[in-house]
Amino acid sequence: MSTMMINILTEPEARGLNHFCYGVTQESDIVEVFLVTVGKSLSKTLGNKINKGKFYIINNFSLNKREDCTYLRLPADKAKVFQTSKTFDLPKEKLKEFFMATKCTIPDALASPKKRRLTIEGTVDKVYELKEGATWKRRDVILSDVSTKKKICCKLWGQHAESVAGVSEGSTVQISNVEVDIFNERHQLKTTSLSAVKILTNQQRRSGDFEIVGVDLEENTSYVITECGNTFKMLKSILEKYDMSPDDLLNVMPVKCHLTLEGEEIVELELK
Known part of the structure; x- marks a missing residue:
């Protein structure tokens, strides 16, 4: 009968009626461990037996190595999980990348x-x-x-x-x-x-009436200044619904408008 030694890296979590956690094997493989329920009476049996940081010897399991991950499947009615005092050296670099x-x-x-x-x-x-x-x-x-x-x-x-x-x-x-x-x-x-x-x-939206009196033109993002001295960032796309560019806006200043702002960025502009 094949056996495996594993160290559990995370506490088991519920996933529907089943549980899952992560572990590292003696061969230094990080595995995703599925504790599979068979019948409601066994829904937490293996989840209660396995704890983060402990070493276990297991048998009656299935292992599926794929390109994206290695999956370890432990059916509650078949798999045996034995806590052990035996240990192995943990792969420090792999664990650093994991955590x-x-x-x-x-x-x-x-x-x-x-x-x-x-x-x-x-x-x-x-x-x-x-x-x-x-x-x-x-x-x-x-x-x-x-x-x-x-x-x-x-x-x-x-x-x-x-x-x-x-x-x-x-x-x-x-x-x-x-x-x-x-x-x-x-x-x-x-x-x-x-x-x-x-x-x-955490940006809170706010809005108000302003009069734009100047534009600092850049390739994709421009900055406008209002009569009161406020400076706001503005993407070119803000003016698209008016078929305008920042250059067009410059040519019709001063412009009275209603602005919706997130922080110091204009997210909506309505011309008056």
């Missing part, structure tokens, strides 16, 4: 393979309503890259779902230790038990 995921840009994430772990920072483009089931809750957030305008959806599971409640569009967030997923050929991200969500800036 401290590399910071990437949104374009990097969109080009990453499935199961890659990373840390990402982006501007909040949209926050969706909370979704809940009997054993789960999730909130999706769309993050965008300021320079490239590329966007990616991040699925915030469990406790992370509440972390962006009340966060305004245009805010900047950093989400660490998220995992790349590919669904219907589209890249997305999902939080893990090691994820953390940090709100770097």
